[in-house]
Amino acid sequence: MTPSRSASAAATWSARPTSVCTSTYASTTTAAPPTPAPPAPSPAVVTERSRYLPRVVSRRPERDSGAVGRLGEAEVLTRLLAALGVTGAPAGTAPLVGPGDDAALVAAPDARVVATTDLLVEGRDFRTDWSSGDDVGAKAVAQNLADVAAMGAVPTGLLLTVGAPPETPVAWLEDLGRGVGAACRRWGTSVVGGDLSGSSELLVSITALGDLQGRAPVLRGGASPGDVLALAGCVGRSAAGLALLSAGGPALAAEVAPELLAAHRSPVPPVEAGPAAARAGATAMLDVSDGLGVDGRRIAAASGVHLDVDSWWEDQHVLDLLGAARAVVRRLARDDDEQVLARSWVRGGGEDHALLAAFPPEVAERGLPEPFVRIGEVLPVREGWPAVTVNGDVEVVGGWDVYA
Ligand SMILES: Nc1ncnc2c1ncn2[C@@H]1O[C@H](COP(=O)(O)OP(=O)(O)O)[C@@H](O)[C@H]1O
Ligand SMILES: Cc1ncc(C[n+]2csc(CCOP(=O)(O)OP(=O)(O)O)c2C)c(N)n1
Ligand SMILES: [Mg+2]
Known part of the structure; x- marks a missing residue:
């Protein structure tokens, strides 16, 4: 993506009042119902x-x-x-x-x-x-x-x-x-x-x-070239919240982007979208826990395909996180490019638990199940190397590894 494309995308996107992530799944805090009074203490007197x-x-x-x-x-x-x-x-x-x-x-x-x-x-x-x-x-x-x-x-x-x-x-x-x-x-x-x-x-x-309510499980290995790549939920928001916490603790995160802090602390993935995708005929699915690049590659490897993500979709998410990236760069007094930082969250951020799925083209034509949106397509594997790219060229790398 070139800077000029991103600038024009920014202009379009800044007109939108809310996050690109559907608010149902982006918000978090639910009022906890009143806790029942604890039962009376047990009369046990002899400890183990x-x-x-x-x-x-x-x-x-x-x-x-x-x-x-x-x-x-x-x-x-x-x-x-x-x-x-x-x-x-x-x-x-x-x-x-x-x-x-x-x-x-x-x-x-x-x-x-x-x-x-x-x-x-x-x-x-x-x-x-x-x-x-x-x-x-x-x-x-x-x-x-x-x-x-x-x-x-x-x-x-x-x-x-x-x-x-x-x-x-x-x-x-x-x-x-x-x-x-x-x-x-x-x-x-x-x-x-x-x-x-x-x-x-x-x-x-x-x-x-x-x-499974009688359905076949939706595994990672069923995607075919020609399928539509779709996502329910968000990517990058938990990583942005984590970066704000790391840079300036809860005070900075709450001041700059309380919704990203909440996305990190208590994500609300689109759980109901999983069975809905299965009913609609999804061919492959996983939840993005480690990052779009890492998890996308898991589908690509299991299915023997290549996944390509549309840059316009990625740009929307990057723009959504630019304010947080700017705050992190400022607080750490670094000279990182804020767009590069925001993009790294979108491509490699885990813990939002969005559902990434492939659907046959005829399902997409009829309409993807809510709240899935088309983010790209499934292509034939290239030179035997299952990968995830943006607009066919840049390979999406980065993501969480518990032992790295
Ligand atoms: N300690 C373990 N013993 C057996 N299977 C494991 C272990 N850790 C992970 N797995 C399996 O490896 C697969 C990938 O694990 P993981 O990356 O944790 O999946 P996810 O990101 O969906 O939680 C899963 O099928 C999981 O059950
Ligand atoms: C203190 C702290 N540091 C770093 C992170 C970031 N982090 C921890 S685990 C993880 C990814 C998911 O963890 P994993 O155990 O691989 O989950 P799974 O893929 O098994 O669902 C991320 C991004 C965090 N949540 N908290
Ligand atoms: Mg796990």
């Missing part, structure tokens, strides 16, 4: 540890808002479950057996189960000074449900596992529970079980289960 100390009976833990290490597992679990509101699962979504027994029992109407898991590690995937427990809970649910959706399935239940250092305030876990619970209610699912442990770093992992 005291079994190994003959004749020593521990005192009942204080009901305080202190560290999990002082409260003990049973009390922390009671409080977490109350914060989740597990008894308030939306009608028809409650498990057959929920938290409290050795394992949960979840109906599998389709006789096949979609299963996925993701792990969030403090310092690598979130920071407690940048995100609240509520944000981390919302994000953990969103990233898992995006994976379920990307198979074309609907969620049927989640398992929530937490590893926490003993000094973690129980209030943080309750906040996490509220975030997970609110996200579950948003997408009509619930937490059916999980596990608690101690650890040296805060760890939050969710395993999600899903049902």
Whole structure:
């Protein structure tokens, strides 16, 4: 893309009042419903540890808002479950057996189960000074449900596992529970079980289960040359929020672009668009968790094709993020080109969990399912090298690698 093209695109785009990303999926914060009052403390008086100390009976833990290490597992679990509101699962979504027994029992109407898991590690995937427990809970649910959706399935239940250092305030876990619970209610699912442990770093992992409702799963390998490449949701917004946080902390991010801060803290992927894409006949799909380039290449490699993205679509997203890029460049007193920075977010930013899918041309002619928009096309692989390009030439590189 040349500077002159981008300038003309800027002029066109500046007339638009809102983000290029459909606002339904770009906004985040949902008011958490009131948390049910925690159940009365259990009357247990002998702790697990005291079994190994003959004749020593521990005192009942204080009901305080202190560290999990002082409260003990049973009390922390009671409080977490109350914060989740597990008894308030939306009608028809409650498990057959929920938290409290050795394992949960979840109906599998389709006789096949979609299963996925993701792990969030403090310092690598979130920071407690940048995100609240509520944000981390919302994000953990969103990233898992995006994976379920990307198979074309609907969620049927989640398992929530937490590893926490003993000094973690129980209030943080309750906040996490509220975030997970609110996200579950948003997408009509619930937490059916999980596990608690101690650890040296805060760890939050969710395993999600899903049902295909009788459909074939939409895999990464079914795209063919001639298909239309489409996207539901946003790219680059979470990366922009993260860059603002890294440059100037929550104060800068909230001042410059509260919506990008929210997109990073608690993304709202288009979960319902996954089954809709499957019903419409999508040939391949995944959620963009690591970046358009990296994830697009996963479809290209699995399908043995080449993906080409239209530059006009990319330019719109770049323009949408230019203000944030300018603020980051200024704050860091760097001489980076703000457009190059914004473009790197669009091409390589992860964690927005948009759904990238291929559709046969006749489906696109009839109309893509909401809120998919056409962003490019699927072409024959070039010289045996599956790749993603913009306007046929520039290869889209960059993206997240957990070990890089
Ligand atoms: N530790 C693991 N053991 C088994 N399979 C794994 C492991 N980690 C990742 N995978 C599998 O590799 C594939 C890619 O994983 P990942 O990049 O995490 O996917 P996503 O971005 O959709 O979450 C998935 O099918 C996942 O289940
Ligand atoms: C403190 C912090 N640093 C960096 C990031 C950026 N980040 C962490 S994980 C990730 C990509 C997705 O992670 P991964 O575990 O690969 O998810 P998956 O692809 O398995 O869904 C990104 C962009 C962040 N969210 N928080
Ligand atoms: Mg993963």
